[in-house]
Amino acid sequence: MRHRSLLPIVSLSCLFAALAACQPTPPEATAGATPVDPPAPAAPHGEDPLLERGEYLVRMSGCNDCHTAGYAERQGEVDKAEWLTGSPLGYAGPWGTTYASNLRMRVDGMDEAGWLAYTANLRTRPIMPDFLLRAMAEDDRRAIYRFVKSLGPAGAPAPAYLPPGQRPDPPYMQLVLPAAPQEGPAVAASPGGR
Template sequence: MRLFPILAIAAAIIGCGCSRLPAEDAANAHVGAASTPFAPIPSDGELLARGEYLIRTSGCNDCHTAGYAEQQGNLDKAQWLTGSPMGYKGPWGTTYAANLRLKLADMDEAQWLDYSGSLRTRPLMPDFALRAMSADDRRAIYRFIRSLGPAGSPAPPYLPPGQTPARPYFELVLPAAPPVAVAAG
C-alpha cells in the first residue's frame, strides 16, 4: 500500500489551506495594523513629513492655496493653505476653499480627527477622500498644518444659489437633466 504519498499530498493540501499567499498578505497588510498594540508610533518628524507629503500630493493646495496650480506648485510653504478668493459657483451656490491654517488653529487634534472623519461639505471639496484616509494620515495632516502656524485671512463666506459672487470665480454649468420617462398605462 502506498500510504506515504497519500499522506504527503494530504499534508500539502492542509498546509496550503492554512497559510496565506504572499499576495493576500500584501493586500491585507493594513487590516488591524492601526489597532495592533505593537505597531510603532510615528515620531513627530515622521508625522510632519507624512503630512507635508499628503498635502502636496492629495491636491489640498490646488484649492486651499491661492496661485498654487498656476505656479505649478512652486510656492513657498509660508503661503500654503491660507485659503483662496476663488469662488466655485454651481447649482449649490458659491463655495470657497477655507483657510485651513486658521481653521485648524481653533481645533485640538481630537476635534480635527472627529471633524475630518465625518466631514460633509458642498462641492467642490472632495470630502469623501478625507473621510477615506486613515486616522494616522489625518493626524499627520493636522500636525503639518499646525506646524505652519496661523496666517492669512478667512475665506469669503458661502453664497446661496442665485447670488453672483465677486470675481474671481469658476462656474460649473451642468447640462439640463434628462426628461423623466412617463410610463404608458
C-alpha cells in the first residue's frame, strides 16, 4: 500500500519536471554554465537505414566473437577498421580444424542477392552457428550485408580448413566430444543413493 500512495506524487513530480523543461530559461540562469552540444543533425537524405541495424546485429549476434581477432580478449574494444577480418584461431575437433573467415573479403566478392542466397542456405562446419543465420529474417541478413560491405575489404584470408587427423599450428582450441557410454554390467547404486 505504501508504494501505491507514492505513485501520484511521483507522477506529479514527473509532470512538473516536464512542464519546467518547456519554460524558457532566463539568460542569467545560464551564465557560466557548460555549453551543451547541439543535437546531431538528421541523417542525410538517402542514407541507408539498414547500416545502423547491420552494425547492431553484427555486434549483438556475436559475429565479432569469432570473425574479429582479439575481440573477446579486448572485451569488444576493437576499432571497426579491424572488425570481421577473420581470425588465425583454429577450432579443432572430430570435423577437422576450422577458422572464422574474413567476412569483409567474402562480402566484397558478392552482390546483395548472392549474399542473401548464400546465407539462406549456408551449411558449414562447427563452430559456426549457421542455423542461426539461416533462421534470421531476410531484412536482418540484408542489413548485415550492407554494414559489412560498407566497411570495405581489409585483411587477409583466414587459414584454410584442415581435415581430421591433421594437427593445426597454434593458436587453436581443441574441442573434445564426451566419451560414449561404456558397454557392460550396470553400476550398482551406492547405499541410500538413487
